[in-house]
Amino acid sequence: MTKKQSPVTLKDLSKELGFSTSTISRVLNGKGDDYRISKDTQDIIKKAAQDNNFTPNQTARGLRLQKSFTIGLVIPDISNPFFSSIARALENECRKSGYSIILCDSEDQTKLEIDTINILKNRNLDGIIVCPVGIQGKHLIDISETLPIVIIDRYFPNLKLKYVSSNNYQGAFDATIYLSEKGHENIGCIQGIVGTSPNDERIRGYRDALIKKNIKIDESNIVGGNYDIQTGYIETKLLLAKKNPPTAIFAFSNTISLGALKALKEEKKRIPEDVSIISFDDHPYSDFLETPISSITQQNELMGKIAAKLLLDQINGTGNYEQDGILLPTNFTKRKSVNNNIK
Amino acid sequence: MTKKQSPVTLKDLSKELGFSTSTISRVLNGKGDDYRISKDTQDIIKKAAQDNNFTPNQTARGLRLQKSFTIGLVIPDISNPFFSSIARALENECRKSGYSIILCDSEDQTKLEIDTINILKNRNLDGIIVCPVGIQGKHLIDISETLPIVIIDRYFPNLKLKYVSSNNYQGAFDATIYLSEKGHENIGCIQGIVGTSPNDERIRGYRDALIKKNIKIDESNIVGGNYDIQTGYIETKLLLAKKNPPTAIFAFSNTISLGALKALKEEKKRIPEDVSIISFDDHPYSDFLETPISSITQQNELMGKIAAKLLLDQINGTGNYEQDGILLPTNFTKRKSVNNNIK
DNA sequence: GTCTTTTAAATAACCGATTGTGCAAATTAG
DNA sequence: CTAATTTGCACAATCGGTTATTTAAAAGAC
Numbered sequence: 018m019t020k021k022q023s024p025v026t027l028k029d030l031s032k033e034l035g036f037s038t039s040t041i042s043r044v045l046n047g048k049g050d051d052y053r054i055s056k057d058t059q060d061i062i063k064k065a066a067q068d069n070n071f072t073p074n075q076t077a078r079g080l081r082l083q084k085s086f087t088i089g090l091v092i093p094d095i096s097n098p099f100f101s102s103i104a105r106a107l108e109n110e111c112r113k114s115g116y117s118i119i120l121c122d123s124e125d126q127t128k129l130e131i132d133t134i135n136i137l138k139n140r141n142l143d144g145i146i147v148c149p150v151g152i153q154g155k156h157l158i159d160i161s162e163t164l165p166i167v168i169i170d171r172y173f174p175n176l177k178l179k180y181v182s183s184n185n186y187q188g189a190f191d192a193t194i195y196l197s198e199k200g201h202e203n204i205g206c207i208q209g210i211v212g213t214s215p216n217d218e219r220i221r222g223y224r225d226a227l228i229k230k231n232i233k234i235d236e237s238n239i240v241g242g243n244y245d246i247q248t249g250y251i252e253t254k255l256l257l258a259k260k261n262p263p264t265a266i267f268a269f270s271n272t273i274s275l276g277a278l279k280a281l282k283e284e285k286k287r288i289p290e291d292v293s294i295i296s297f298d299d300h301p302y303s304d305f306l307e308t309p310i311s312s313i314t315q316q317n318e319l320m321g322k323i324a325a326k327l328l329l330d331q332i333n334g335t336g337n338y339e340q341d342g343i344l345l346p347t348n349f350t351k352r353k354s355v356n357n358n359i360k
Numbered sequence: 361m362t363k364k365q366s367p368v369t370l371k372d373l374s375k376e377l378g379f380s381t382s383t384i385s386r387v388l389n390g391k392g393d394d395y396r397i398s399k400d401t402q403d404i405i406k407k408a409a410q411d412n413n414f415t416p417n418q419t420a421r422g423l424r425l426q427k428s429f430t431i432g433l434v435i436p437d438i439s440n441p442f443f444s445s446i447a448r449a450l451e452n453e454c455r456k457s458g459y460s461i462i463l464c465d466s467e468d469q470t471k472l473e474i475d476t477i478n479i480l481k482n483r484n485l486d487g488i489i490v491c492p493v494g495i496q497g498k499h500l501i502d503i504s505e506t507l508p509i510v511i512i513d514r515y516f517p518n519l520k521l522k523y524v525s526s527n528n529y530q531g532a533f534d535a536t537i538y539l540s541e542k543g544h545e546n547i548g549c550i551q552g553i554v555g556t557s558p559n560d561e562r563i564r565g566y567r568d569a570l571i572k573k574n575i576k577i578d579e580s581n582i583v584g585g586n587y588d589i590q591t592g593y594i595e596t597k598l599l600l601a602k603k604n605p606p607t608a609i610f611a612f613s614n615t616i617s618l619g620a621l622k623a624l625k626e627e628k629k630r631i632p633e634d635v636s637i638i639s640f641d642d643h644p645y646s647d648f649l650e651t652p653i654s655s656i657t658q659q660n661e662l663m664g665k666i667a668a669k670l671l672l673d674q675i676n677g678t679g680n681y682e683q684d685g686i687l688l689p690t691n692f693t694k695r696k697s698v699n700n701n702i703k
Numbered sequence: 704g705t706c707t708t709t710t711a712a713a714t715a716a717c718c719g720a721t722t723g724t725g726c727a728a729a730t731t732a733g
Numbered sequence: 734c735t736a737a738t739t740t741g742c743a744c745a746a747t748c749g750g751t752t753a754t755t756t757a758a759a760a761g762a763c
Contacts, residue, residue, distance in 0.1 A: 077749030420719030
């Protein structure tokens with residue numbers, strides 16, 4: 018019960034029409050005139066290709082042209098809405114240019130990321146887009162020597178790799194200023210992975226804002242170390258258990274804030290009456306939460322689109338950017354999770 | 361500034377070692393003994409392959425073997441958590457078996473779905489997994505004649521295609537029984553796309569439950585017709601405007617319930633005091649909504665895993681299933697969105 | 704009418720792997 | 734010591750396209 022009734026090949030057409038495969042290939046690639054294939058012949062070939070529903074075998078084409086019209090996309094977790102919205106925009110943009118996407122989920126593990134990239138390497142990919150997991154990017158540099166690559170979200174300022182990310186510093190700075198102007202001086206900050214650019218930039222924004230507002234930084238308020246629900250949950254529990262628990266919490270991702278919400282609920286803390294909260298990353302459900310959460314929103318779709326363009330530019334040799342990376346501004350969506358804390 | 365410093369090929373090894381490519385290929389594919397390649401030679405070749413970090417060019421391999429170790433995944437919207445969680449499980453499962461996934465977003469459009477599948481066709485894919493968009497599956501039948509295929513979520517009972525989906529009938533039946541036992545007899549039902557199997561099964565479950573409970577079915581309570589936020593919003597607005605507005609709403613997807621929540625909020629209806637609500641599809645945020653929403657949860661990860669297995673079985677010619685499809689039970693997660701309506 | 708140029712297309716090499724077949728050299732058999 | 738067998742590997746075809754080079758016929762030049 019073999020299924021593969023093989024599709025029409027150039028050879029099939031050649032047999033049917035009596036023209037050589039080279040002639041047919043040329044005509045169908047629009048090079049008929051260059052090679053002085055007569056108008057009549059061209060018409061016959063084009064019609065036959067249509068009638069037989071011929072499309073060239075991409076594998077064979079890829080082998081000969083050393084090009085696969087395929088791009089690798091490596092992300093930590095496709096089920097995270099932050100990444101999936103990026104993936105969606107990326108896929109759309111690439112498809113428009115005739116490229117397909119091979120999706121690889123690195124499950125937030127550097128080892129898997131490296132393994133995955135190695136698997137992709139011998140697939141003749143035309144380029145690769147990575148949301149890196151770890152704080153080291155050496156393996157990405159290695160790749161970049163043989164393959165166009167673009168980094169999304171977590172970039173490596175000292176490694177010459179094209180990237181697109183958000184202006185994490187400004188976003189965190191603005192959010193912290195906002196909190197402080199609402200009277201909060203004791204602000205818990207639950208961060209993601211220390212050493213990664215977005216996280217460290219956010220921390221820098223947080224610190225600078227407090228400094229600007231002449232608020233003494235309480236180092237014990239800076240906690241966390243992972244972008245997951247559990248981190249948000251645990252750290253919130255601990256923050257609330259402090260002698261002077263913070264009056265506001267700044268969660269560095271949608272997952273962290275989800276954990277924080279859980280902990281706050283358990284501890285019967287009302288938002289914002291007892292504790293205010295701001296979250297990095299927006300979410301479709303943000304508006305419908307018990308208390309709608311004010312968020313720093315990133316332009317995920319735009320990031321995806323730009324990443325695609327940066328990569329296609331590298332692939333095609335077009336585009337000539339002075340900068341390695343592009344930082345997109347964040348937006349602040351004010352909802353109801355921050356209270357006035359004026360004494 | 362050409363980047364592609366081409367990787368090591370069989371020919372390179374051949375030149376270096378003085379053995380023919382066929383010998384090397386055989387050794388590296390574990391067929392050395394079959395072809396009486398001496399132990400010494402095998403060791404030399406294996407070591408050289410290691411040292412040179414050789415991995416066979418998948419494109420060439422694919423061309424020769426008529427196999428790409430690649431699977432196409434076509435889904436309506438990767439940014440919808442329902443689909444992205446399926447995609448994640450699928451990708452994981454396939455990777456374990458050495459297959460990569462080409463991701464295609466059909467943007468909920470039948471035309472794009474068909475276009476996309478056509479593009480995939482000449483990529484020598486080993487199989488394809490589709491969450492179909494339309495209510496017609498003819499093009500999928502066409503595909504199935506040349507390529508292993510598995511359908512997720514929306515299946516076509518009359519077309520002989522392998523599928524995995526939820527037991528939508530039972531889920532909807534249980535939810536409706538639950539509502540009626542809470543005293544609700546006037547239950548608005550906002551459905552998705554009419555004519556698709558999951559939707560129609562849910563409707564059947566809804567109807568059967570009401571019949572069983574001897575509740576007269578008010579046809580004007582069955583509204584909607586699309587799985588999106590707008591449908592949920594509009595239909596809820598309209599339901600609330602009725603002479604006898606329903607005391608409970610059954611939303612057929614996470615997107616629909618999101619729209620319903622928005623409308624309820626606008627109309628200042630409290631959940632569940634004024635209106636009860638149940639949603640098909642769970643969501644990580646469900647617990648943290650203003651009123652946590654009781655939901656019929658589907659086993660998305662399991663669906664993804666099973667789909668992968670069904671496809672790999674077809675590809676490998678293993679597995680021999682009597683049934684075309686598999687329906688997974690749903691779970692009912694009781695939260696706080698349903699009120700007692702006992703007069 | 705012969706030589707050159709143009710036209711129109713075919714041949715063959717190639718991309719990098721896999722695989723059926725062939726063929727020396729080494730070994731064993733008789 | 735010759736024939737048969739086994740050992741160990743190379744040759745060449747193949748997958749389905751693309752492309753540099755050739756070739757044969759037709760047209761034009763002198």
